[in-house]
Structure formats: structure tokens, C-alpha cells
Amino acid sequence: MATISYTSLSTFNTGNPNNSNSTSNQILNSDILVGNTDEIAVLAKLFPFSPEITEKIIGYAYYLDSPHVTTDNYVAHGITYEDYENSASSRKMLKTAVSSSASNVTRGRYSNLSNLMLVNSGFYFFCLQYQYKYCSFIRSFSFHKFLLNLLKSNELGYYVEYLDFQEFTAVGLGKSVESIFKIPNLTSVTLLKCLQLCSMNLKTLLLNESIDSDISFEVLDFIFNDLKNLKSLDFCGCSNENLISYFDKLTINNENLKLEKLSFHECLHLPTTTYSKILPFIPNLKRLDLSHTQVTLKTLNQFLNKKIRLTHLSLRKCSHLGTFTEFMRFLKHPAICGSNEDDFEYERDDKDNDDYSEKFQLRWLNIQQCFSSDVLTNEKLNSILDIIAAGAPALRYLNLNGFANLNGEHVRKITESFKELESLNISDVNLNFSDAHDLEIIKELNSLKNLKFLDVSSSVWSFEKLKNLITELDFVQAIEIKPVLSDKLSHLLTFSRIDESGDYSEEYWRAYNNKGTSRRCWIHKVKSVEESILIDNYETEQAGGRLVEWDINSGDLLLNKVKKVDWLGLASVKINCCEDIDYPLQDEDFGNDLSVRGLYKYYSLKV
Template sequence: MTTDRVDRSSFSSVKESHGGIAQSFTDSKTSSYLRNEVSNTDNEDAILDDFVSTTGSRTPELEFERQPELGSGMLTNPQSNLFAFTPCDGFRGWKDIPLMAQTIKNVKSKSYSDLARLHRGFQWEISDRDRMDLDVVTEEKGALQTGKSRLESLPTELLGAIIDQLATDIPPNGFSARNIDLMSLLLTSHTMHSVTLATLYNQVTIPHSRIFAKFLSHVSSHPALGTIVRRLDFSHFNPTCAGMTARERSETMNLIPETLLRCLSLTPNLREFLAQEHIDNDLSSEVLKTLLCDLPRLKALDLCACSSANFRDAFTNVLSTPDLLPAALPITRLSLHECTILPSSTFDILLPRLPHLTHLDVAHTRITSTALQSIPPTARLTHLNLSKCSFLNGAAVVDFLSTHPAAQHLVYLNLAMDPKSHEMLPATLLTALLPRLPSTLRSLNLNGSKMDSTHIPLLLPLSKHIEELGLGRHLSLPDIQALFVPDERLPLPQQLSWTPHSLRYIDVSDLSSAELDLGSLFGPRCPVLKSVAEPLEVIEVGADVLKRLERSKPVLDRVGWCVKEAGRRAWLVRKRDRVTDDGGRGWKWGACYWGMRKVPVARAEVGGMYGHYMFKR
């Protein structure tokens, strides 16, 4: 069993690199599948010689030609950490099997039984005259019968939970074999086979179109496998497909609207469908109609950054006849993050049909205030992302957050705006909003809003339960300090009764280098970077501040902080000798680091294009 999940990457992916300082990410700007110099034959075998689900565990990076240690036996797969096998004394290798010349061209199967039928016997089989006297093995008293081991006797739910530890949400690099350990478990026993199948097919990740074709072939041949599938994940989908041109990919017809529609028809129990911009042209009207109307168990739908004209036309075509849609859709978690091309009418029709909505990400879309208010009162929103929604009215947003029954249990709220294009929350509206935010809140982003020192007392009660806080414009360093330590001018009893903050991350990227005053920030009297400000460990800064910090590495080392970057974003991160808290929280749904800007709708490790939109933009 392998548990190391470090250094996996996929096309255009950003993933968290665990085991070190917070906000450390690995990035793959080009296809990792093209970085592996392997022959065409190796490529084909690597793709086709295993099951399709890429939920297998990561295996250590061993040299493929490494010789096994003396006495350890031959490895069924050199990249696996499972037990090796030991061949019998007469074994000469598979290549020495003498098959009849007239049939060798037609041999396609490599199974033992098929090969045995083609020949009277194998060269390693021992005749009676050559048979050795073997020691008689006496069954020990109390020995367990075959298939009755203690592991196999565990309840199916518990055994499945153990095998699930071999699964990972992020596919391997290149064309390296997938699911090595899980594939080995399939051959262990009938019990292990049935439980492992559930793990293999429960959550299916599709990194490129050949894997999709292989998966579709399996579930078409064995429809029962399709009923196991609960998640189809295209967030790691690689559009380059091993160096094929766009014309070649279209001619293969592996992933096209027709095959995707067929796949959905074979997975009737699907609960999570995760897509992204690289497959938006394959989301036809029929596919979208199936997702919205024909999958009664679908709970999560993520269409992150799908913004092609074909996608827009397909979506509007499905919604053009609202009477054909169910009055209530089963979807509880919906992400249309960066679906900039969808018209406002899309949200007017869709949102009233989501009575059990808990997660809604409509960042940088054309959602209107009317559509927002149309969310049914029976919904119970915990995650809401309204960042960069320029069609929203600030007063209507404040009214929704203050009075709408669906918004009274928020845990994650992103109201960030680009003030150059739209200012949703001026100072007066912000003053009205802050006292009305719920105590359940753990992440609040107010980037782009107009703030001043009068808002700090309103933020103080929130800082006692919020862990992530994005601040607006026009604040100063003394204003920020007031969030972490009591004002020295307060009476002593009030200072002693001060309730410590819970902030681990603050975003001050709206503040210029002059407003942040780096000279004072690194000075001896400022508490923000000192241990007194803990548990604060991450401070996000803007581009102009980053330029100055890059020239201040000795100063950063002296105060025990460092700079981390990813795409357009940069952070000051506190150095720690040992990690006592990896940042994982239930409300992050798989992420561990701070400041995510995309709402996850499925519990999974951060990676693929979703990681890009969470932490790089």
C-alpha cells in the first residue's frame, strides 16, 4: 500500500505540495503527458493494460529496469510496493511458450486458459517422471480456510474504507501505469475483487480521451460496472491527448457529444459531474438535458470556465422551454465559475429550481439581483461565491445576505470585486452588512470594497470565528494591527478581557506598498509578524508589495517569514519548524491551503484546472 501523493501533476494543473510551508504549490504549465519520452508501443500498453478509473494510489518513482534483490522473486509490476511472486523452478518466461505457428497471428488474449488451449502443455509444466517429492504440508490446527482471512471477514463497509486509502483524486504523470495496487487486489480473492471494484469505479477521473474510450468500452461491455460510478471527473482532462492534433482527436471520436451522452446513460447512479473549459464543446444540448433532467441522483454539477459559443447555445437551448425542466432539480452543489458567456436568463430559470442548494459558485458571471433573490427559501447555502459579478446591485446583495432564509448559515462567502470595473460595496453598504453576517462564517472575502478605519470595530467580532479574511481598499497598517492585539489606549481591564482572534489568513492585496508601510511592518513595534499574532500564518499581498519583498529576503529570514507565489498571487508565509496544523478543514472540501477563490463541489484533493482557478487566479 502506498500513501505518498507528492509530485503528481496534470495538464495545466495547480496542486498543493504537502509536507512543507503553507501555500506551496506544484504547477504544470504544459501537458505532463508530453514530457515522458516513451515509445508508441509503451504508450498504448500503458493506456490499455489497466482499468480506466485513475483512482489508484501513487507508486514510488523506481527505475523500470531495476533488478529484483536476490531471493525477493520477480515483481508483477516493478512500480508496485505489493508482494512479489516467485516462479516455479522450470519457468522459462512467457516468451518461451511454444505456440503453433498457424495460430500465433490470431492470438490476442494473454490469459492462462487461452494459452493453454492453444498447446498441449507449457514448458514449465512438470511431467510425472520429473515430479519432485514435495514435503507434505499439514494444515495447522485453527488455520483459516481460503477466503476466510480476518481481513476478508471484515464488514464490507469497513473493508471498502480500508481499500479506499489506495485511491487518489489526482491522476499519475504521463502514461505511467495506473491503479497498480488496486489491480493487484482484484486478483487476491472473490471478496477483495468485489470490494476493490467498488473503489475503482466509484470515482472515475478522465485525464485524456483514450482513457474515456477505454472506460466507455468497459461499462458498455459490463453495464453493471456503470451502476457503481458515482463521480465523473474531467477536471484533469488533457486536451493535447499525447501530442495528437485537433483534427486527429476529432477523427478518433473518443470523446465527442455522442459518446459522452452514451456514457451518462450507462451511469444512472451518477452523483457528481465535474467538467471544465477543455470539454465545453462536448457539452451538447442532449448532454446538458441529461445532466439536468435524467439523472435523479445527481447532487454536484461543476462547469468551471465553460464559455464557448457552442456551450452557450446548448445551455440556452435546454432552458428555452422551461416547462420541460423539472420543477425541482436534485442538484445541491452548483458551480458555474467563470462561465462568462451564459446570459442572465440562465440564472433566472435555473436557480428557482434548486430547493436544496448548499454550494453556489457564480463568480464572474451575469447573474442578476433578481436571480439571486429567486433562490428558494428552503435552500441552505453554506458556500456562496459572488466575486466579480458586475450585474449585481450592492444593496440587493446586502438585503439577500441579511434577510433571505437561505443565507443564514454561510461558512464561505466571497464578495471580492475589481474596483476598476465595478464597485459593489461602498462604505455605507459595508457598514450595514458586517453586523448581519452569521456566526457560522469561516471565510470572508471583501476585496475591492471601500473600507476605512470605522469598519475595523465591525470586523473585530467576526475575527473571533473567521479564519480567512480578505480586506478592502484604503486601510492602513495600524488598522490591520487592531485586528490582532488590543489597543494600548484601552483601559487595562478591557485589554485583559480581550478575546484572541482566530485569523490564519488575511488578504491585503488591495493595499499599496505605501499603505502597508513595509518599514513599519518589519519594525520591532509591529505585532503582525510576531508570535503574538498567531495563529496568523499567511498574508496575501499585491504585485507592487511583492516587488519590494523580493529584495528583502534577509529581512524576511530574520523575522521568520518567506514569500510564496502562484500565478498572479503572492503570499507572505510564516516559517515553522514543524507543522502542527496542515490547514485542512471540512468546509474546504479537500483543500488544505488558504485563500481559495473557487468553491469546490466535490470532496477531492486540489489539482487539475480546479487548482488553477482556486489558487492561481
């Protein structure tokens, strides 16, 4: 009986059977059973290709969407709403038939693994690595089952790179708070044991308010001192009062802390002293989310490492920051928009390379409502934009919501300064979209070729203003609007546009309000009526309204084809800490649909 460890896959390719003994010495140190074979060389016979190529194929299958999820390359059938509602054949064209014997056909990345694991022992071993790579927990019993597997086979912990509790909740269990605390499945003891078993390769740890009472001092100490490879850490919504004393007692001894992404989003009760204890010990920090916290500018100016260069920063709704003078000094901090190159230290030798330098400039900035409009006057807004433009011209995301003194002059400055912008949030901009002069200012946004998302929601309260806005913008794909306006719109709108040659063309825009349950609403462009139907199906599925249908003749399961929207990351007010660097279709700065879900979705999108 041969066993395989977690070591490099290249050890499988022995090449010469005579070398099998030396290879066995390298990899026969695990309890993960691969198959009934006495020679490692025989393992290659389990695969149609080399083990390396087989692993890449399994990796591709892992990231492959469910069969009913379509991409932009769907075939247009010219189906109208009337055809879809009245014709059974038209509805069938927008469905996918799946064999009733297929397992987990709608569960995304894990559905393909569950089928591939049944091929043979070799496939089972490779699939295990992907099955345990990203571990997400919604209920305590799923965490309990996961922990039992780790205790039974400790080597499984080496495969775990992501521990995700962002969707974890006790809501719906029908239990009181007191009884939930007594549930033994997820406690500070079991959480600590899980972290210990996964400590070798754990890169991302995403926590939330539902388990903040289970974060003991021992857990906190282990996170900062023993997780040697941790790069992303999110305490989203954790405000348990005990955490304050735990952070006070915390001493960081890890000199090689590799954290690059740190989020205390909506951690309302943690005092600013918490951040003074942590920030000096994070020399690799690139993303910092302090939205709605008690952090002060004095703490940030004093303790933020001057040798780092932040790419993402959020101070949204931080009401304890301090004076505007301190804020201006903070923006000039070397880690934010400072221009003194002597204060920076890049991690690579090619620091003179323009592409590399631009990569480590600030690209994501959210200062929504960090000051009142009385404080942030017209002149002070100009000063802020000047500093940001000088130190961070490569911004892709800028959120200035809540500032009523924002006007056309600032819009022009933004347009001239930030040519890479993809998401612009200026909800309270002082412009009248019924006025020709103000519309000319908005039209200047067309010089931003990458701009896909625009929030001017507080300035657009009628269909006429929305129509004027849409017809003036060439590249924007989604516009945020108020729910009160969304309720007055048709589900699918058609707008006529006149191009430079004088020809008319029609554009379809669809209202996106999560089946009427959103706290934020958008109107976004679709390519056709068919695409709108596919997104309708997606919203229905997300709301739990999926109907089970079967083909009478074949017995196959019929699934509605769905299409995911690709701009939700641009609408987020929360910095993405849920990156999967191996996923080729994920945006580096905004993530993808896997990054916007559960409580994370609530805090980032308020939907």
C-alpha cells in the same frame, strides 16, 4: 462459476451455509467474476476477516497517502539547510525506501488498490468498487478506455459516484483545434453514453471548458432530468456559445432534483436567463458559485428558492448585478441572510436545535469586486457587514477584496461579528502597517482564535510592513503577498516573538510561490527547517521535477519525503464542489488537497 452484483455487502455474510441458495438469488445477477466457486458461503474463506471488516480495511487503504507523504507527526531530526545540502546521511533521513517491485507507489489512492487487487478474487471485487468510485480524466484516451470497460461490464457503472473532467485538457497533444474535435474518444455521443451507464449512483459531475463543445442538448437534458442522485454539478469555465441555445431549449421535468452544489464559475457568456430556468427547480441547493458571470440581482431575487438556506455563495467579479439597493435586498433574501424563520424549511425535525440551525447558515461568502469602490462607500460597507453579521454570524470565509474604502472601522466590526472566521480576504484595506495605531487594529484579529489565512496583499509592499504584521498576529498560519514582494524575500525567514512572560521565541515562515510560477504568492508558517525541506520537496514534485533515485545496496526506489500544505483551501476563491464525504480528514467547507488541482487549481488559486 459464481458472480457477484453491486448489492449490499451484507449479503456476503450468509451466516448459515444452508441459506446460500436464497442469498445467491439476491446477488447472482451480475457479470463481475469473483472466483471459481459454486457456493457463495465459500467466498468468506477468501478474507482474513468478515467481508464487512475487509471492505473497511480496503477503504482505509484507498484513502491512505503514498508512502513518501508525511503528516504533522513526522520525527524531527534537527536538520538544517547546510546539513541537508552537505551531508548525504542527512538527505537520506528525509527519503523513503520503497521496494522496486511495488507498483504505482506515487499515485496516491489508486496505488494501494492496484496492489490489493492482486491478493485474490474477493479482494479484487472489493477494490473494484473503490477503483471506479472516483473517476478522473486528463486525456481523451483514458476516458475511452474507461468507457470500453463500462460497455463490456455494465455493472461497473453502479460503482461510479464521481465523474471528474476538471483536469481534462487537449493541451500538449500537438493537434489543432479542428483535429481535436474529430477525436472520437470524447464526443457528445460518448459523453452521453457514459452518463447513461453511470446514472444510477452518480453524485458528482465536474465539467470544464475543455469539453464544453462536447456538451450537447441531449447531454444537458440528461444531466438535469435523468441523473436522479446527482448532488454536485460544476460547469467551470464552460462558455461555448451553443450552450446558450441549449439552456434556452432545456425544460427541467425532474421534480426530485437533489442538487446541493451548483457552480457556473467563470462561465462568462451565459446570460442571466440561464439561471432563471434552473434555480427554481433546485429545492436542496446549499452551494452556489456564480463568479464572473452575467447573472443579475433581479434574477436572483426573483428565482432563488426562498425555502433553501445557502451555506456557500460567490458573486466574485459579477459586473452585471445591478444597483446597490438591489444588492441590499438580495442579502436579506431568506436563502442568504434573511432572519424570518417562517420563510425557511429545514429538512429535519430537529430544526430548533441550535447546532443544526448554525450548520445551515451562510459560512462562505465571496463578493470580491462585485461593485466598484466608488459605489461601495464606507457607509455602504458598514450596512453590508451589519446585514451579514445579523444573518450569518457563523461565517468561516469572507472575501472583500477590491474595496479600497475598507478601513479599520470595518476590521473591528468583522472582528466583533464573525468569531468563527478562518479565512479573511481584505487585500485593499486602508491601513498602514508601519503605523502603531493601525497595528493595534490588526492586533485585534487575535480575538479570532480560528483565523488561519489573511489576505492584505495590496497594503503590504515592504519587508518591514510584513514583519510588523507577522509579529502582531498570533494564530494566522498563511498570509497572501504580492509576487513583487515575494521575489525580494529569502526562501525561509526567521522572526523573533516576545511572549507575555517576556521570553523570546523564533518562528519560521516560508515563501510559497510554486517554484516562481505562481500568479498568487503566500508566506506561511512552518514548525522547523525540516518541515520547510519537506514542503520544498512537495513543490518540486508538483512542478514535475522529481528525480528517480535508487539504493545501490538494496535496489529499493528512494522517494523524497514530502509534506502537503493544509491551507490552500482557505486561499481559494472558488467554492469547492469536489467533496468526498467518506474522506475523514477533509474539511467540510474547504475540502482538501484533492480538491485543489488541475484547471480547478488554476481557477481557484490562479497558480
